[in-house]
Amino acid sequence: MxxxxxxxxxxxxxxxxxxxxxxxxxxxxxxxxxxxxxxxxxxxxxxxxxxxxxxxxxxxxxxxxxxxxxxxxxxxxxxxxxxxxxxxxxxxxxxxxxxxxxxxxxxxxxxxxxxxxxxxxxxxxxxxxxxxxLMDFTDTSRMGWLEKKILKKAAKQTTGESAEDDSYTDxxxxxxxxxxxxxxxxxx
Ligand SMILES: Cc1cc2nc3c(=O)[nH]c(=O)nc-3n(C[C@H](O)[C@H](O)[C@H](O)COP(=O)(O)O)c2cc1C
CATH class of the missing domain: 3.40.50.360 (Flavodoxin domain)
Incomplete structure (x- = not known):
């Protein structure tokens, strides 16, 4: 090529x-x-x-x-x-x-x-x-608290499981x- x-x-x-x-x-x-x-x-x-x-x-x-x-x-x-x-x-x-x-x-x-x-x-x-x-709930995340809250809620609705505080999922x-x-x- x-x-x-x-x-x-x-x-x-x-x-x-x-x-x-x-x-x-x-x-x-x-x-x-x-x-x-x-x-x-x-x-x-x-x-x-x-x-x-x-x-x-x-x-x-x-x-x-x-x-x-x-x-x-x-x-x-x-x-x-x-x-x-x-x-x-x-x-x-x-x-x-x-x-x-x-x-x-x-x-x-x-x-x-x-x-x-x-x-x-x-x-x-x-x-x-x-x-x-990315679901980045760590302290160094670029997400603010409200964004974390919205994403956590959406993730729970989709997977049925709550994301841990401070977790990082790629x-x-x-x-x-x-x-x-x-x-x-x-x-x-
Ligand atoms: C407040 C908020 C709203 C989101 N809304 C959607 C959405 O409507 N649809 C979707 O597929 N993902 C949604 N996501 C997930 C993002 O697409 C995901 O975090 C992705 O990593 C964003 O790309 P970026 O990391 O390059 O900014 C949302 C995430 C946050 C924090």
Whole structure:
């Protein structure tokens, strides 16, 4: 496979989506291609790279109350036309609590990716998936107390079990993430 150039943009709240973006970049580089990773929160509009210099674009978002981050929403909304005209391949993923539950995975996989993109005018994704997220109830968590409370309640409703205070559960399936990344590379 010849060397490809890939852009990865992401928006995160608690770190799961960021970790996935980093892992994807690592896998792409291991395969001899180039990956540039951008946290959309720290990327001013005038520093967004010119898409036409790249073979692929991957975009990832955190999900909270069914919504992407504000930065992802703004980026996709502003760039919808450019993304539709992009000659390379486009992939989209989310990190979401419901993605790690087999009963809700298929639904949120479409709802949080293609459906949400379509609402902002992005017509065709070449690849999309939903990965699990983080349930970080430790002191160093990026979640505030209210967010912890909401997530604990949702987790109890889904699993029937109460999450321990101070527990840390990573619900991302790294095999699923690797498969997605290699499949995307294979499309370029
Ligand atoms: C307040 C709150 C609301 C959430 N709402 C949803 C939701 O509506 N759907 C979902 O699938 N996951 C939901 N989650 C789980 C997050 O998607 C999960 O924590 C994931 O790690 C977020 O990605 P990030 O770590 O990159 O921010 C919620 C989490 C919190 C704390």
């Amino acid at each position: 010849s060397e490809k150039k890939i852009l990865i943009f992401y928006g995160t709240r608690y770190g799961a989506t960021e970790g996935v973006a980093g892992k994807m970049a690592e896998l792409i580089r291991e395969k001899g291609s180039q990956a540039e990773v951008y946290n959309l929160k720290d990327l001013p509009d005038d520093r967004i790279p010119d898409f036409s210099n790249y073979d692929g674009i991957l975009i990832g978002s955190s999900i909270r109350i069914g919504q992407w981050t504000r930065d992802v929403k703004k980026f996709i909304g502003n760039k919808a036309e450019e993304l539709n005209k992009f000659k390379g391949k486009k992939g989209f993923y989310v990190c979401s609590g419901y993605a790690s539950n087999p009963d809700t995975y298929e639904k949120v996989k479409v709802e949080y990716t293609t459906d949400a993109c379509e609402k902002l005018g992005v017509k065709k994704l070449d690849l999309f998936d939903a990965f699990g997220g 619900l991302r399936d790294w095999d699923q993430i690797e498969k997605f990344t290699l499949e995307f590379l294979g499309k370029l």
